Amino acid sequence: xxxxxxxxxxxxxxxxxxxxxxxxxxVRALIRSHSRCEAMRNHPHIEFVKGDLTDAKSLSEAIKGCxxxxxxxxxxxxxxxDPKKYHNxxxxxxxxxxxxxxxxxxxxIIITSTAGVMGPCMDxxxxxTEHTTLHPPLFSRYDRSKYETEKAAFSFLEMGIxxxxxxxxxxxxxGLKGVSNSVxxxxxxxxxxxxxxxxxxxxxQGNYVYIDxxxxxxxxxxxxxxxxxxxxxxxxxxxxxxxxxxxxxxTKRHQKLFKVPxxxxxxxxxxxxxxxxxxxxxxxxxxxxxxxxxxxxxxSSEKAIRELGYRPTDxxxxxxxxxxxxxxx
Numbered sequence: 001x002x003x004x005x006x007x008x009x010x011x012x013x014x015x016x017x018x019x020x021x022x023x024x025x026x027v028r029a030l031i032r033s034h035s036r037c038e039a040m041r042n043h044p045h046i047e048f049v050k051g052d053l054t055d056a057k058s059l060s061e062a063i064k065g066c067x068x069x070x071x072x073x074x075x076x077x078x079x080x081x082d083p084k085k086y087h088n089x090x091x092x093x094x095x096x097x098x099x100x101x102x103x104x105x106x107x108x109i110i111i112t113s114t115a116g117v118m119g120p121c122m123d124x125x126x127x128x129t130e131h132t133t134l135h136p137p138l139f140s141r142y143d144r145s146k147y148e149t150e151k152a153a154f155s156f157l158e159m160g161i162x163x164x165x166x167x168x169x170x171x172x173x174x175g176l177k178g179v180s181n182s183v184x185x186x187x188x189x190x191x192x193x194x195x196x197x198x199x200x201x202x203x204x205q206g207n208y209v210y211i212d213x214x215x216x217x218x219x220x221x222x223x224x225x226x227x228x229x230x231x232x233x234x235x236x237x238x239x240x241x242x243x244x245x246x247x248x249x250x251t252k253r254h255q256k257l258f259k260v261p262x263x264x265x266x267x268x269x270x271x272x273x274x275x276x277x278x279x280x281x282x283x284x285x286x287x288x289x290x291x292x293x294x295x296x297x298x299x300s301s302e303k304a305i306r307e308l309g310y311r312p313t314d315x316x317x318x319x320x321x322x323x324x325x326x327x328x329x
Contacts, residue, residue, distance in 0.1 A: 004028045004066040006053070006097065007073030009036035011180040012112065012171065015215045016070060021045040030062050030073065036176070053093025059100045069101055069109040070218055076142055076179045078286050079276055086145035094149050098156045098163075108162040110221050111153050115169040115207065115232055116143040120295035127237060127298035130167075130230045140288035150230070157228055164225035166217055169234040169299050173211030173318060174325035183208065187319065188326050190247050190255075197260045199293045202241035207299040209235035210318035213310070220308040231308060234299040236315040243315075250319055265290045 003020055007013040008029030014036075020027050021043050028047045031037060040046050051058035053073055063069070075089040094111065101109055119128045120135065139147060153163050172183035189195040217233035225231060238246070248254050269290045272283035304310035313321075 001068070002026045002028050002066045004030060004063060004069045006030040006051075006069070006071045007112075008040070008048075009033075009176075010072060011176045011178055012168070012211070012214055012218075013070075013072045014039055015175055015211055016072070016218055017046060018043075019215050019219070028062065028066060030059075053089050053096065056096045056100065059097050060103070063097075063100050063104045063106060066104065067107050068222060069097070069106055070112070070222070071097060071109055072112045074112070074146070077282065078140065078142070078179065078289060079273065079283050081277070081280065083141060086141050087148070090142075090145040091148045091152055095152050095156075098153060098161065102156065102159050102161050106161060108164070108222060108227070109153075110218055110225065111149070111163065111165045112218070113146045113150055113165050113167045113230070114143060115167045115234060115297070115299055116140070116292070117147040117150065118167060118232065118299070119297045120292070121205075121298045124296055124298075127300040128232075129300045130232060130303055140286070140292065154228060162227035164221050164227060165230040166221050166225075166304075167230055167232045168214045168217070169207035169209045169232070169297070171209055171211055171214055173322050175211055181211075184322055184326075187247065187322055190244070190253075191251055191323060191326055193253065193255060195257075196255070197258050198240050198244060199260060199265060199290075200240075200262050202244075202259055203239050204294055205237050205239045205296045205298050206243070207234045207237050207297055208243070208315055208318070209233060210313040210321070213312045217304060217308065217310050220304070220310055224308050226307070229307075231304040231310070232299050232301050233304060233310065233312075234301040235312045235318065237298040238315060246316060246319065250316070250323060262290065262294050265293070 003025050005017050008017050009031050017027050017029050026045055030051045031048055049062045051062045075085050121128050150165055170183050214233050269285045269287045276283040
């Protein structure tokens with residue numbers, strides 16, 4: 001049995017490929033370049049194949065002989081000069097992959113989406129679940145593309161392939177640093193004394209999930225996930241105030257943080273986008289992200305816990321592990 005993993009050189013993808021290989025699985029890692037494969041090189045159970053979601057022929061070649069697929073590849077940038085890239089890679093690319101998978105008679109595919117398509121929590125007393133009413137006006141372009149990807153993926157169910165979607169929340173922990181691991185970058189900056197602000201009044205809540213739990217959740221979804229279902233892979237809900245208080249406690253820094261009003265963050269984000277449009281440099285923040293920060297994103301992983309046997313790590317334990325990795329990196 002061969003398992004295909006798309007997005008194999010990404011934050012989650014690398015961790016998933018290594019875990020599957022350690023479990024004795026034969027893994028075929030779909031990559032666009034060999035430049036980020038260092039952590040996976042020379043493993044006897046890992047095979048690399050070059051391909052791209054926009055290239056249907058390369059996907060058909062990659063899928064040959066595979067029984068199952070973990071689809072993690074996506075364009076996750078917060079900004080691009082070509083907004084069509086979100087659709088072309090995330091939506092149309094997934095459709096190409098599913099079409100190739102059906103022709104190759106793949107049995108099951110796990111598609112990685114985001115918990116960002118499920119919120120925010122408009123009723124502050126109840127966390128968001130897989131059945132919460134969506135609020136598309138608050139989606140970023142990435143979130144919207146993932147929402148459309150989910151709809152497109154489920155339309156393939158009647159064609160004879162099992163499709164399960166997993167929705168991770170804000171991921172942190174050891175591994176590659178990039179867009180998908182921005183929380184760990186924040187933790188690193190805080191640990192160095194370089195992070196000094198809290199967005200808004202700090203009361204908005206987010207959900208933070210440890211990388212090992214996300215990897216475990218993917219594997220459990222392949223083993224036990226019901227076709228046509230979605231599973232939130234979350235961790236602990238916590239406000240920004242409490243999150244940074246916990247970091248202060250663990251690092252023993254006790255540094256003073258400044259609360260930055262939403263309007264200031266918005267003005268900054270518009271300026272960042274303006275610079276990006278003029279000079280082509282990726283912005284540090286965009287308006288859609290600022291709007292998201294001002295809402296509560298409490299999530300419930302109860303469905304994954306109940307149906308998959310998912311067991312999330314508590315935030316304090318996860319942060320301690322992350323800081324240990326940062327300090328010994």
